[in-house]
Amino acid sequence: MATTGRSAIIVGAGIGGLATALALQNTGWNVHVIERTGSTAVPGTGLSVWPNGTAALERLGLGERFERISVPVRGGALDLDGRPIMELDPADLRDRYGHGVRMVRREDLTALLAGALAVNTVHRGLPVVHFEPGTPSSTLVLENGGRQHAELVVGADGLNSLVRRALIGDGAPRRSGLTAFRAVCAAGSPDLASVPWGETWGPGAVFGMAPLPGGQTYWYGTISSDEFRSSPLTTLKAMALDRFGHWNSGIAQVIGRTAEEAVMAHELFDRKPEPVWSGRSATLVGDAAHPMLPFLGQGACQALEDAVVLADSLAAAGNVQDGLLAYDAERVPRTSRIVKRSRSMGRLAQLQRPRLRTARNSVLRILPRGLRLKQLDGVLGPAARPE
Ligand SMILES: Cc1cc2nc3c(=O)[nH]c(=O)nc-3n(C[C@H](O)[C@H](O)[C@H](O)COP(=O)(O)OP(=O)(O)OC[C@H]3O[C@@H](n4cnc5c(N)ncnc54)[C@H](O)[C@@H]3O)c2cc1C
Incomplete structure (x- = not known):
């Protein structure tokens, strides 16, 4: 695994790691992704991709191909009798945010991202067992005893991220x-x-x-x-x-x-949001950075946004450290709000007491459409920078 030029190593080939690899390659980085599992198979589930996620995929150059592997859906919540509590009209979402909500098989999205990378970018069956942040480069130790150094290391290693442990050390999720x-x-x-x-x-x-x-x-x-x-x-x-x-x-x-x-x-x-993710030559994306409960369907969408913003921040800065500072400044506040909102949404959706549920349903049903959409601005709106 030779690295020349501006070199980055990404730990983890999930959606966050693959999208980050693509965003960095698109801006001239020499990238390697190290993945512990040997197989490309990902558990067969679906994923909702919200307008901000689709916008990020467009920025990665995958807009049309994503459309071909996904289908549009109507978002919304229903009561036990199947009556709408809160509806999201796809046309309203398109008018306000440029896209509706689309569903994709997780393995298809992963394959789309992996297929867009330069050949031999992803190295499988290589668990990383140790990470040492440093300047001017960080070091990874592989289970097979190999050591890898890079000007930039990105921890895209998910919920129990080893890279996060070294950078933040905030314990278990x-x-x-x-x-x-x-x-x-x-x-x-x-x-x-x-x-x-x-x-x-x-x-x-x-x-x-x-x-x-x-x-x-x-x-x-x-x-x-x-x-x-x-x-x-x-x-x-x-x-x-x-x-x-x-x-x-x-x-x-x-x-x-x-x-x-x-x-x-x-x-x-999930994790309690932290104010800083990055070191001088290393940072985090996706669930390694901001694991969240799934009630807003935003975990992967935010990972896609991370990828685009990280590559843009590095491209605009004179050096890696300044790029990472700019990345944190843009991504930490936004994702922290979404982590918190995902929790609150989960509580709201899963109320137990009948009286509270009736009150919730009544309030949400009379909420004017414009107000309902406005509430989504914090998640899907202009702060979702990829455009
Ligand atoms: C029930 C549920 C429903 C969801 N629904 C949605 C949805 O509808 N829409 C949405 O946007 N998001 C959704 N999400 C969130 C989404 O699944 C995650 O946010 C997203 O998959 C995170 O991607 P990632 O690449 O950051 O992490 P992961 O997918 O966890 O990838 C991490 C990768 O790193 C590898 N790795 C870990 N440690 C090492 C190591 N030491 N060495 C080498 N490799 C390593 C792992 O093998 C893995 O391949 C949902 C989540 C859940 C739990």
Whole structure:
């Protein structure tokens, strides 16, 4: 793995690492991505890409190709009877933010990003076991004993980032007390035309469904981790069916038609935002920098924004250190707000008490459309710089 010129090494080939590699290559960097897993397979789930994520993909030169591998969806929340609580009209989103919301299979987005990189950029099956930030270069130690130095190291190594540990050292991520089921139902069916697309807000839990290309359906549901752990049921599919199936027949159909092995469940974490991410020659992107709960569908979208802003900041600065200072100054405040809003959105969506839920639904239903959209400005609006 030879590095010449302006050299960067990125740890992690998830969406954040691949997008950052592409953004840096597009601005003249010599980039290598080091990934611990040997395979390119990523767990089969869907991803909602909001207007800011699509804008970032356009900046990476992938706008048209992304459109071809994704489908548009209508965002919104429903009550248990399938009545809208809060609707997001795609035309309104397009008018205000330039794009609607699109759904993509996670593996397709990852393949799109990886396919746009120069050959031999990604090196797989190489776990990084140690990271030493330094000046003028930082050092990575690989499990195979190899040492790599680069003028810039980017930690795109996810929730339990080793690079973050050396740069910030803020310990383990924060438990949310929630567990998410996720799956792709590969079986398309005419009956699915009657399912409640969007997110259903039930007592203490949410269940979302969205179409994917090829007639597939992505679904997810969140419940408290205590409830998850105490379930007497032995399979994830049975647990999901038991918890959400009675909410409405469309949900029961979709879970029922999902292959047992396609259902996965993960505990959800985030981190308390930190004021600084970067050292003199190293920084963080994506979940390594700002893991967030999934209730705004922004984790990957923010990782895409990180990539664009990092490359722009470095291109505009005279040296790496100044570029990283500018990157932190732009990205830390924005992502910190979104981490907090994702938490609040989760609380709002998962209210338990019937009276509170009724009050919430009534307030949200009478909220004027303009005000509802204005509330999204902080997430999707002008601060989402890629344009
Ligand atoms: C239930 C759920 C639903 C979500 N839905 C959405 C959504 O709809 N829209 C959206 O925008 N976001 C969503 N997200 C968030 C999104 O999935 C993440 O924010 C995004 O995938 C983070 O990408 P990343 O590249 O930063 O991290 P990861 O995807 O975690 O990638 C990190 C990579 O680093 C590698 N790695 C780790 N350690 C090392 C090491 N020591 N050496 C080498 N390699 C290493 C890992 O193997 C991995 O490949 C959701 C998240 C969850 C949990």
